Amino acid sequence: MNRTDILNQIQKNVERLSASDLPEYKYIPLHQKPSPSVHSLREVMLLLRKVIFPGFFGSEQEAQVDSIQYYTGVYLEKIYDLLQEQIYNGLCFEVDRCCDSKDRASRIAIDFINKIPHIKYLLSTDVKAILDGDPAAKSLSEIIFCYPAVHAILHQRVAHELLKLGVPVLPRIITEMAHSETGIDIHPGAQIGEYFSIDHGTGIVVGQTAIIGNHVRLYQGVTLGAKNFTLDEEGLPIDVPRHPIIEDYVTIYSNASILGRITIGKGSVIGGNIWLTHSVPPNSKVLQTRAVEDK
Template identity: 50%
Template sequence: MSNKANTQSLLSILRKTHLAEWEATPSIHDTTAWLDDLIHFLFPNNHLPKRNAYEGVLKKNQIDLENLLLSYLEPSGLQIEEVVTEFYNSLESIYHDLRQDAVKIYEYDPAATSVNEVIVSYPGFYAITVYRIANKLSLLQVPMLPRIVSEYAHGKTGIDIHPNATIGVPFMIDHGTGIVIGETTVIGKNVSIYQGVTLGALQVAKSLAEVKRHPTVEDNVIIYARTTILGGNTVIGKNSVIGGSVFLTKSVEPNSQVFNTHQLRITVKETA
């Protein structure tokens, strides 16, 4: 077969594949641009809109979301206008939840000098912000978009929160790099999680897609760095503290303290 024939065969395959798959996929560029604009509207840092511009900025963002959904969804399959209206009607509640998250991080972290510092510079807060936006879209049955924005935040922060997870308010992530929160995880109110924590599944199989595979963490729990908690039947009882580098696959009663008992051995070298 000639090089020209090989090329034509490839082009034919690509056309068929792209038509079948990519027409039902939103633009990554447009999706992240919409998300960035929304977050900058909620938390503008020092780039404040003029007092009479707030309504126009929000309306543009709303139109952008509607156009984004129309670009890859059939209107008959999802009531796009109703979904967009419901999302923006919930934005005030999302904003208040995020303010509580930011205050929780500020009050808990001795290195934080202000709530505003948390909002503009903490990767954990950014990941929570994107999660709460993505979670609302997911609850509204919007396909694809919640996962795309979640993975955008994952790439920027190293924090992987599935948009279908259930997370109460307030919620604190400190440092954050390497955190994984799986799809069916349920997290209560006033929970704090440190870097490297995994809330994952004991086993992975496509047949378990509709099963609760990830743990439940009740109210007022602290989970320290590099701890792994696995399993859909695993429940961390309220007011518990899980120390660093713990591996758990069974439930913990409320008010428990769980620590890794591995003893560190330190000796002093003899000097000549």
């Protein structure tokens, strides 16, 4: 084909792809509002890692006792500047008018800064829980620097705090960044207690309304999911509690699927490859000792 014919074909597709009123495109809206920047959110998370784990992801100078306060202040200011802009974009993402969103974004960003010490505390307990439960781990430092579980849990805990502060879109972006990097998919809405540990982690899925207590350990491939959905009159799913409640000191081994709004009682052990859709009392052991055949 000559260049003129090629350009004519391209122009036909330009006209078709640019038309927003064609019936076959009705589920792809025209987006004309500010959008969050994944690049900026990645920078926020990198800075948060430096603040929460000083010395691990920055220079040696940053880890000096007489320098930590200075660098922490610099990084927190950068986090605020980046985050308030992204929060503003998030607040505008699905509304017709942003109105007072700039002031609101600023207040939320500061509220989040005030949550960072608590996030650091929770991550400290998570790192200790991983060390206590993994004989292959040689030190806390190795876990912080190498383990994908720490990366995924950090992202989820940050996203969860932003979600509680009423920030749309950004929490999901942040957890999906960790999901794509680690294979660990934890929804920002999930409530997770202290001393949470993940062993290996690949393939773990934790749903939006899951509640996880303290000292809970999940192995690779575990799903805390929904058994079914409640639909409204238009056939669309309703956002109601539909994921499991995992009480304190529960261990769930690899590839177990815990589905529905059920409760796994305190101190229970759920074995690998279990499909569980009913609650179990405290101190239960649910194990599959033989193959289950359909009759």
